[in-house]
Amino acid sequence: MMSVRDCVKALGLALLLCSGAASAKTATQVEPNTQVPVGNRHYAATGFPDRIVASPAQDAARGFGVAWRTDGTVTSPVLEWVVGGDSPDVGKVTRVTATTTALTTELGASNHHRADVTGLAPDTLYLWRVQGNGTWSAWNQLRTAGTADKPLTLLYFGDTQNKNLSHVSRVLRAGIKAAPTATLSLFAGDLVSGGDGQDDSEWGEWFAAAGWLPQETMVAPAIGNHEYFEEFEDTPQERRVLGKHWPVTFALPRNGVDAASTSTYWFDHQGVRIVVLDGTSALDLGTAKAQAQWLDKVLTDNTQRWTIVLLHQPFYSPREGRENAELRDVLLPVVRRHDVDLVLQGHDHTYGRRGEGSDATPQYVVTVAGPKQYRLSDEARATMAPVGEDTQLFQVLTIDPQQLRYEARTVTGRLYDGFELTRAADGSKRKTELTEGRIAPRDCARTETLKGRADRCWE
Template sequence: MKWLLAMLLLGTCTTALAQEATARQPEPNTRVPQGVMRYAPSGFPDRIVASPAQDARTGFSVAWRTDTTVGAPLLEIVVAGDSPDMGDQRRITATSVALKTENGSAHHHRADVDGLQPDTLYAWRVQGDRTWSAWHHTRTAAKASAPLTLLYFGDTQNKNVSLTTRVVREAMRHAPDARLALYAGDLVSGGDGEDDNEWGEWFEANEVLPTSLVVAPAPGNHEYFEEFEDTPQERRVLGAHWPVTFALPGNGLAEAKRTTYWFDYQDVRVVVIDGTSALDLGTAKAQAAWLDQALASNPHRWSIVLTHQPFFSPREGRDNVPLRKHLLPVISKHKVDLVLQGHDHVYGRLKSPPPVFVVSVTGAKQYRLSDEARRTMRPVAEDTQLFQVLRFDGPRLRYEARTATGRLYDAFDLVDGGERGKQLVERDEDRIDERACTRAETLKGRTDRCWE
């Protein structure tokens, strides 16, 4: 009798769990309930992020946010020490820009720090209204021959706190020595009336990363919005958050000054291009000329081009012809090593020698692969959140793509053979099997996506 009762209870629980799973609803893009002001600015500094100067050996820049009571606040910096008394701090006055959003009016601040010593750990903090942030640590870039570890993230975009957080934590656990983080655009979704909440969630999801590493993002199409939508005057316009959220180098193309830039970090030159501007605003040819100059003057062994839209798209129905027409010849001419991309919300590495073209995704939105991608790329993945760890050590670059749980998905080495050029060496050991989407549709009934 007891056995029968237990079985009946188990059956009831199983049925309830099955019904709960069947009734599962799509998760909202942010965790902020309607009518709640979760990310209002205050006198306490927040959204603090360090970015590299053009020469990362001698400087970096910091952006942060407060309410409008704070204007032209200070950044204090000193060589980090073991005692709480680190000595006299150097003070730098920030510039401030106002921004009004659904969370109220804020001031966004920028301080540019120069004249630093290479490979030196600095402690720094930023000012608010009668208060300061914590002291943060940033180490300047070392000499070119020193080993370097960096992180590369594809689109974060959706449900950042809910599902990006775990990937960032896993990335920092696998690469505690990383000094630089590259983001391939679409950091947020935008255009939904809660842009500021999304940026608040991006910073919350990234936790200590933006103040422990220097951050270099590429702009994505979701950092833009459609002005005069559905009219003859419709056009792409850069969103108000992008220019004030990051303190990026000001060496970009005149026609895309706030969204293109380059910098040197040890033995690597990183050049960031703006695919949205190239495709939708007609700057592809001008960006190609600017990219040619930035790569021609590269004195380092390695080069990376960071962009949002892929040159070779792994998603069905996308074909970014102007990128290949104008910018690809420049990349080939200068023998760029890596082209790191996002936008298509799958994983794919083009089967080719250097340059190596990679598309990856970090966030929750997941698309489906095209048949062309399955023929021309290896490995590929659907329904998989990823981060990438890149380690540069003299003539060898080691690349790893890992899943949200840290499992190895893709790995290769680029080895510089001098006059023989750079060779790609596959590393197949310990990789997990190829991942494919097994869902017929999303919770919203979309068959063209795997998750959203």
């Protein structure tokens, strides 16, 4: 028979084992999408300006737009700008009065402001700041696009979407460190997940994760399906509706197709024409033909040496069971006809690149920045190279009149994919693979996610 002391020791050991088991279980639980508890108002608007983001004007050498947020006490703020100098005495500023749109979310009321800065000089560093309620943002500095003969460096990120502050932040920081001279950042959509009653907190964490990137580079995002939401879900009236954050969060060029006016646009940036499409609207809202006609006109009028098309859903999907047939049937012929150089995409949370047979262009890329990771289809493994799973990536593009260099790097900075497009005097293009230092393609080693899903690698 056990003594009282032995019973106490046994009970203590049992409690210790149970505690260890509980800790182990906690360590493998699914991480929440945001780091603020439900109902927490950490990201509620105040009189201080926040969510400050610059985006290119149609001619990024001559201007840019800025969007920011405050609480409802700020109704007609201004943006101040001046040519950048070395003294803290910035000199005489130019003021631009913003337009304001009210928005109500789970965190309460807020005002979103937009100011368009015009009449600037190419390849010039400008200081600018935005106003709140008796307050100002920091002085930010941003360089306008140079002339077409100047080299350009830009960053490209796939879907961020989930766990932006905890996981995506290091990808964005790695991109900035790898390309400190970048003046432009492209995002392939699904910046946030949405639809969970915490949309405003998710946008707050996206901006927290991005840090200075939205003020020190011009940000040009494509819209993803998660920037929409399902109205009347699971009823015969179910339909896709544009989320209320998208139109007020970015100050994008207003030159898109009428059928998707807030989510399609184009701009010229240092010898490159970049056209942004709305794949969700094309697939779910019947705007594919209208977008194709608009795209055809924008590319027909193109005078730039290089062309990039940015959209969320890929023409060739690397994920099992996804086929975006209407994009391929309606929009892809326009891309081919105009010999677009790069098509940058997201949506499928894997990595994959392919071309069109032996032609150098177009090159189609799907990539992912966030921690949500899918699995590749057998078709992708047979038609794309390289491919990848279970890998967070950022991309650096360096472009001059004769050459476009593309590098995809892992979050730790390792080269995952790379190639160069070289333009000959007759306009023809040659592709050269960059293989030196490239790591081997990565596969997911997990059989299922923490939620038991075999079709994904990470939630």
